[in-house]
Amino acid sequence: MTIHRSLFLSRPLTRLCVPALLVALASQSAAAPRQTPEERREAVRLEVRYVNLLNEAGLAEYADLVLKDVQAKYPEAKAILKTAALEQTLRLGRFDEAKKVIAAEPDQDAPETWAMKLLMADYFFTRDRYQEADAIYMALFKKYGSAPPAALAEFYAQSCYKYAQMLIFLNREADAIGAYRKLLAVGGLEDGTFRQGTFELAQLLVKRAGGEKGEARAKTLAEAKKLIEKLFWKQDVWFGRSVGLLAHMRVVEGRPETAKKLVDDYMEQLEQIDEALEKQGLEQGVDLSSLSPIAECRYLIGTMLAD
Secondary structure, three states, X not given: OOOOHHHHOOOOOOOOOHHHHHHHHHHHHHOOOOOOHHHHHHHHHHHHHHHHHHHHOOOHHHHHHHHHHHHHHOHHXXXXXXXXXXXXXXXXXXXXHHHHHHHOOOOOOOHHHXXXXXXXXXXXXXXXXXXXXXXXXXXXXXXXXXXXXHHHHHHHHHHHHHHHHHHHHXXXXXXXXXXXXXXXXXXXXXHHHHHHXXXXXXXXXXXXXXXXXXXXXXXXXXXXXXXXXXXXXXXXXXXXXXXXXXXXXXXXXXXXXXXXXXXXXXXXXXXXXXXXXXXXXXXXXXXXXXXXXXXXXXXXXHHHHXX
């Protein structure tokens, strides 16, 4: 009976099945017929996915063996496998080895090299090595400011967002606000990225305003309001959540009645967005309730009533 690796790519792997599976796959590989270039490219893609599934199953050492086998079998895919190999090294905690791999890259400012550096920053973060992760992100921002070259624009924007999330996790919200501003300053942002980043920056500003007074609060809320206004022209989830955030602003300003009226005025649109999210969640098999504007508004109104 021939066991095909693709059969295992859509289901979880267990520690018990993997040793036998690897033996079967090794036998299959030895007997595999000659492949066309397109078939070899597809095979590499499946192998990398298989390695990722092994890692997700907590089998990093097995994944390392498989990846080494793939590198030997498909030498023409060296560039594609480079980042996968680096990630495997990082998963195993071999940071010094990973640093040497990156240092050996001939162009330290190439997009591929920065991708490797940021991948290492991600793993520094997961190992609580926050200062080292922070240093990599700051080097990127210092290098390009708010105007990265076109080839790096999308990657740079993703890095700004990931950095902001890391800072929020570390309770460095003032720095996270700066990271979001860097993100929104990048030209030609994809619309979804722009709208999500705009909302999340406004959300941080409203939270900051809650702890401020007088002129400082007014200035922070004015910036948040300008951001929210940019989200009202399109009725998507970020519009819906912005209604709740604008109502929250009214509460911070000491106008709870205005906040409740605002929610009531937009309730029909909010319900439509909520229904669309529920339908999308069922179709995709994921829980999208955390994005519900209705839930946010109900929580806000409940808080006002309690006060």
